[in-house]
Amino acid sequence: MSKLTIGFIINGQKKTIETTTSTRLLDLIRDDLHLTGTKEGCGKGECGACTVIMNGELVASCLILATQSDGAVITTIEGIGDNECLDPVQEAFIETGAVQCGFCTPGMILAAKKMLEENPHPDEEEIKRGISGNLCRCTGYQKIIDAIKLAANRLSSKNGGRSEKDD
Amino acid sequence: MEEFPQGLQNSKDFSGGDSKKCQRTVPCQGYFAPQRIEEALEILSRYGKEIKIIAGGTDLLVQYYDRLYEINNWLDLKNIKELKEVKINKNQMIIGAMVTHTQLESSEDIKTYYPVLSQAAADIGSPQIRNRGTIGGNIVNASPAGDLLSPLMAYDAQFKLQSNQREMIVPAEEFFIGPKKTILQPNQLLTRIILPLPEEKTYGCWIKIGKRKALAIATIILALVVKMAEDNKTVKDVRTCLGSVAPTPIEIKEVRKKMAGKNFNQLDFAELGQIVEDKISPIDDIRGTREYRKDVAKEIMINALEEIDSARRERNY
Numbered sequence: 001m002s003k004l005t006i007g008f009i010i011n012g013q014k015k016t017i018e019t020t021t022s023t024r025l026l027d028l029i030r031d032d033l034h035l036t037g038t039k040e041g042c043g044k045g046e047c048g049a050c051t052v053i054m055n056g057e058l059v060a061s062c063l064i065l066a067t068q069s070d071g072a073v074i075t076t077i078e079g080i081g082d083n084e085c086l087d088p089v090q091e092a093f094i095e096t097g098a099v100q101c102g103f104c105t106p107g108m109i110l111a112a113k114k115m116l117e118e119n120p121h122p123d124e125e126e127i128k129r130g131i132s133g134n135l136c137r138c139t140g141y142q143k144i145i146d147a148i149k150l151a152a153n154r155l156s157s158k159n160g161g162r163s164e165k166d167d
Numbered sequence: 168m169e170e171f172p173q174g175l176q177n178s179k180d181f182s183g184g185d186s187k188k189c190q191r192t193v194p195c196q197g198y199f200a201p202q203r204i205e206e207a208l209e210i211l212s213r214y215g216k217e218i219k220i221i222a223g224g225t226d227l228l229v230q231y232y233d234r235l236y237e238i239n240n241w242l243d244l245k246n247i248k249e250l251k252e253v254k255i256n257k258n259q260m261i262i263g264a265m266v267t268h269t270q271l272e273s274s275e276d277i278k279t280y281y282p283v284l285s286q287a288a289a290d291i292g293s294p295q296i297r298n299r300g301t302i303g304g305n306i307v308n309a310s311p312a313g314d315l316l317s318p319l320m321a322y323d324a325q326f327k328l329q330s331n332q333r334e335m336i337v338p339a340e341e342f343f344i345g346p347k348k349t350i351l352q353p354n355q356l357l358t359r360i361i362l363p364l365p366e367e368k369t370y371g372c373w374i375k376i377g378k379r380k381a382l383a384i385a386t387i388i389l390a391l392v393v394k395m396a397e398d399n400k401t402v403k404d405v406r407t408c409l410g411s412v413a414p415t416p417i418e419i420k421e422v423r424k425k426m427a428g429k430n431f432n433q434l435d436f437a438e439l440g441q442i443v444e445d446k447i448s449p450i451d452d453i454r455g456t457r458e459y460r461k462d463v464a465k466e467i468m469i470n471a472l473e474e475i476d477s478a479r480r481e482r483n484y
């Protein structure tokens with residue numbers, strides 16, 4: 001195990017941080033940057049609780065070495081809205097009751113957001129495929145799917161929706 | 168794009184150069200992310216078994232989940248751009264080892280020429296896994312259940328292996344020698360996957376049976392590719408490749424003999440299904456029993472033949 005310094009942009013902020021060659025990106029995000037919205041569920045890429053967006057792609061941060069994120073642009077759940085101004089996907093999750101225990105929610109919202117960016121008018125099958133890497137053990141998924149449909153409608157009727165916080 | 172903060176990517180010394188030249192305050196060891204294949208091969212020859220090659224990491228980090236500390240040195244291929252390309256060269260498709268499943272799934276060329284490979288990539292894991300996982304990683308990991316392996320065999324894929332001494336090209340069939348075992352040497356890197364461009368009247372079918380649609384490790388996989396003669400009726404050649412039914416992905420060669428030269432209309436699908444059932448050697452495991460796999464192998468072979476038959480009839484030549 002070696003120590004080394006890496007740099008990246010996370011939620012719009014440049015960071016330079018010391019890490020080790022056996023640290024996962026997930027650990028760096030939670031333990032070093034204290035961004036605890038990103039969760040660890042299975043640690044094996046199956047549950048999606050650790051989902052973040054890295055270089056424009058939806059990824060499982062438990063399957064990435066911290067060193068691999070050197071030079072990357074990363075968005076976690078903390079980077080897509082704040083207390084005053086939630087992201088339309090977050091609002092839709094609240095309104096439809098798509099949140100119960102909340103553990104899967106950050107990953108689920110990032111997966112939904114990424115899918116809607118690529119496909120603004122998904123049908124139900126496409127929604128299911130878009131969140132197929134995220135497990136929820138509370139809601140039975142229907143409300144999550146409803147939330148994504150609602151967010152899709154709002155975003156398209158707002159002609160692209162509310163402008164995002166820079167990230 | 169915004170300028171990156173200072174990091175490894177900007178440090179030339181970190182891309183595999185002489186570590187003595189390192190100007191950084193932290194040790195320049197443990198993690199290498201070179202930008203060229205030659206640099207990667209140089210690092211490999213220096214470290215051999217003492218370094219772990221990482222591509223997408225979607226298998227490796229699961230395998231080393233609670234013992235990442237055991238790995239002292241990493242060779243990350245992420246910065247080698249030429250390994251991320253899909254391109255046609257004369258009558259061959261060249262796929263870089265770092266091409267992700269998402270890239271494979273969305274490539275129009277792959278969809279057109281190798282639909283079975285395209286569908287296999289689309290069925291892997293989840294968006295998160297497909298965005299990171301690579302074709303090269305899937306091959307080198309050599310799981311008997313590796314989703315891309317049967318399709319690659321069915322399309323007569325060859326693999327280019329390079330060391331800083333020499334390079335060699337081996338057929339997929341000779342590459343896999345056991346569960347998670349390949350002929351790849353510690354100083355070698357799988358760099359490219361080479362597929363012959365298929366002839367015009369080539370049909371394919373992909374069937375994966377798993378416990379669920381997403382994130383399923385296959386219980387059984389079938390990749391069937393049939394080349395038809397000019398008349399679109401006579402079978403010219405066939406590849407029947409299966410996964411999760413033997414220590415390595417396998418081709419059932421007996422099917423070739425049975426089908427070649429025959430009129431597709433006169434084939435006995437049940438008999439061909441039986442051949443597949445008889446020639447596989449599955450085991451009992453958590454995903455399914457030997458008996459189940461044998462039964463299902465026969466049925467999916469029949470289904471695949473039916474699907475190819477209807478695709479063939481739909482095409483008017």
